[in-house]
Amino acid sequence: MTADWVFNLYVFMLATFVGYQVISRVPPLLHTPLMSGTNAISGISLVASLLAAGSNHRLSQILGFVAVTCATINVVGGFLITDRMLRMFRKKPDAAKSPKQAGKS
Amino acid sequence: MTPTAVIVSLCYVVAAALFIFCLRGLSGPQTARRGVMLGEVGMLIAVIGTLLQRDIVRYDWILGGIVLGSAIGVAISAWIPMTKMPERIAFSHAFGGLATALVGVAEYMREVDHLTQFKLVALGLETFLGFLTFTGSLMAYGKLQGFITGAPVTWKFQNYMNIGAFFGAIVAIVYLSFNRELSTVFFGIAGTGLVLGVMAVLPIGGADMPVVISLLNSYAGLAACATGFALGSQILIISGALDGSSGILLSLLMSKAMNRSFANVLFGAFGTALEPGKGSPQLAKSYNEATVEDAGAVLKASQSVIFVPGYGMAVSQAQHAVRDLAASLERRGVDVKYAIHPVAGRMPGHMNVLLAEANVAYDKLFDLDDINDDFARTDAVVIVGANDVVNPAAKKDPSSPIYGMPVFNVEQSRSVIVLKRSMNPGFSGVENELFFQPNTMMVLGDAKKTLLAMIHELKEGGH
Numbered sequence: 001m002t003a004d005w006v007f008n009l010y011v012f013m014l015a016t017f018v019g020y021q022v023i024s025r026v027p028p029l030l031h032t033p034l035m036s037g038t039n040a041i042s043g044i045s046l047v048a049s050l051l052a053a054g055s056n057h058r059l060s061q062i063l064g065f066v067a068v069t070c071a072t073i074n075v076v077g078g079f080l081i082t083d084r085m086l087r088m089f090r091k092k093p094d095a096a097k098s099p100k101q102a103g104k105s
Numbered sequence: 106m107t108p109t110a111v112i113v114s115l116c117y118v119v120a121a122a123l124f125i126f127c128l129r130g131l132s133g134p135q136t137a138r139r140g141v142m143l144g145e146v147g148m149l150i151a152v153i154g155t156l157l158q159r160d161i162v163r164y165d166w167i168l169g170g171i172v173l174g175s176a177i178g179v180a181i182s183a184w185i186p187m188t189k190m191p192e193r194i195a196f197s198h199a200f201g202g203l204a205t206a207l208v209g210v211a212e213y214m215r216e217v218d219h220l221t222q223f224k225l226v227a228l229g230l231e232t233f234l235g236f237l238t239f240t241g242s243l244m245a246y247g248k249l250q251g252f253i254t255g256a257p258v259t260w261k262f263q264n265y266m267n268i269g270a271f272f273g274a275i276v277a278i279v280y281l282s283f284n285r286e287l288s289t290v291f292f293g294i295a296g297t298g299l300v301l302g303v304m305a306v307l308p309i310g311g312a313d314m315p316v317v318i319s320l321l322n323s324y325a326g327l328a329a330c331a332t333g334f335a336l337g338s339q340i341l342i343i344s345g346a347l348d349g350s351s352g353i354l355l356s357l358l359m360s361k362a363m364n365r366s367f368a369n370v371l372f373g374a375f376g377t378a379l380e381p382g383k384g385s386p387q388l389a390k391s392y393n394e395a396t397v398e399d400a401g402a403v404l405k406a407s408q409s410v411i412f413v414p415g416y417g418m419a420v421s422q423a424q425h426a427v428r429d430l431a432a433s434l435e436r437r438g439v440d441v442k443y444a445i446h447p448v449a450g451r452m453p454g455h456m457n458v459l460l461a462e463a464n465v466a467y468d469k470l471f472d473l474d475d476i477n478d479d480f481a482r483t484d485a486v487v488i489v490g491a492n493d494v495v496n497p498a499a500k501k502d503p504s505s506p507i508y509g510m511p512v513f514n515v516e517q518s519r520s521v522i523v524l525k526r527s528m529n530p531g532f533s534g535v536e537n538e539l540f541f542q543p544n545t546m547m548v549l550g551d552a553k554k555t556l557l558a559m560i561h562e563l564k565e566g567g568h
Contacts, residue, residue, distance in 0.1 A: 055162065
């Protein structure tokens with residue numbers, strides 16, 4: 001049997017390769033949304049914070065509470081702000097701004 | 106495995122897959138929003154799965170943290186202006202770092218007697234990287250906000266001290282894994298992380314912040330990864346690795362766009378100061394200071410115009426004015442494009458977001474490689490608060506500190522209009538000979554005001 005930590009190292013290696021492949025396809029246009037999106041995803045440390053805050057160890061609860069707060073800010077704020085940014089990316093400008101085409105035709 | 110444990114594990118598998126789909130969606134603007142939605146669903150599934158676990162004995166602290174965090178998160182994301190996005194990102198890296206670091210401390214205090222040696226190493230790394238990301242991001246935030254000088258702060262043996270502290274911490278982590286009960290060593294590692302975060306960002310100049318922010322992004326991811334190893338949680342390892350590889354990839358792209366090595370950005374203290382002997386003779390050169398009317402006349406006579414925005418556009422919040430000027434040019438039948446340099450601004454993609462906010466269609470935004478040959482065929486280039494990315498010295502002058510950096514060939518266009526606050530050199534402190542060329546017009550003053558005056562000028566003139 002492979003030890004747990006070796007298994008986890010395999011997971012890490014494969015996830016890094018997948019991440020590298022997927023992310024190298026993100027165009028520079030979307031690099032800021034990418035950054036705030038991955039920031040939200042790294043808020044997955046919320047999972048670990050939940051375990052710390054939900055334990056029956058006093059200090060762990062308090063530290064966990066702060067960690068849950070911080071991680072939730074990143075998760076909620078990160079996803080909301082990424083979406084707010086992405087909503088702004090449009091291929092065609094608003095109708096108010098199309099006299100160029102009107103002029104051409 | 107109990108039935109609950111099976112459900113929890115399956116939740117994590119689904120969440121991991123959704124995170125990958127989320128990032129895949131970001132490969133194009135049409136699919137990006139759907140991607141982010143998948144990421145949100147993934148996060149929700151992961152959190153619900155975690156709350157099902159039997160290790161969780163009480164929910165009061167959890168609920169408090171989630172409510173407080175959500176309120177702050179919603180408030181920040183609703184009110185922050187787009188120009189402050191680099192600060193927001195730096196700040197959220199600080200939160201991410203702090204969360205992982207505190208989890209590491211909590212885990213150590215609670216479980217120290219039950220951890221395997223490997224998990225102790227992971228825990229040490231998690232705490233060290235978490236605290237380093239925390240203070241490092243706060244420093245980056247301070248530099249972006251202007252609390253801390255944007256200029257590099259350097260002293261003797263600084264790099265040796267930082268590198269020494271880094272390897273010292275690594276040695277201490279290994280030592281701790283053999284002596285788990287030594288909590289002083291553990292807190293020493295945590296303290297080193299806190300101090301090193303400050304020390305490592307101090308010598309890095311404001312213009313290098315895109316690299317620093319990307320790098321801190323990847324540290325935050327790696328810290329989450331280390332948490333995953335410490336807890337034996339694959340979802341943390343996978344998400345952390347996705348974040349980590351994204352950060353590394355972005356910082357490599359940014360370094361490449363400045364033709365500098367990673368090491369040079371981190372340890373080079375770039376843009377410290379200009380040696381007096383080198384800069385002063387050039388200052389005597391003459392430049393064409395132009396009025397808004399002159400610039401307007403050039404634009405009226407142009408058929409094609411390319412805008413080159415830089416950090417100055419963000420500072421004077423001129424993105425809407427740029428869009429308006431472009432719109433009034435387009436109404437005259439002028440072909441308008443935007444040239445976006447990878448390191449323009451203070452974070453990757455900064456200019457794209459600002460122009461998108463101003464409602465510029467993204468198919469008018471062009472990368473360096475896609476537009477650089479067009480300048481020779483362009484009548485007028487309008488440079489809005491950009492400096493180093495249009496400095497021809499990067500191509501011609503091997504003695505220039507930015508030599509080799511890929512730059513826009515703006516000097517090949519018929520005329521160049523530079524909107525700039527003053528004749529002071531930019532953040533890197535490098536003199537820009539573009540400003541002294543005969544076909545360059547310098548329109549000094551606040552970019553936004555100048556642009557608004559130019560729009561007015563175009564309307565007045567008729568023609």
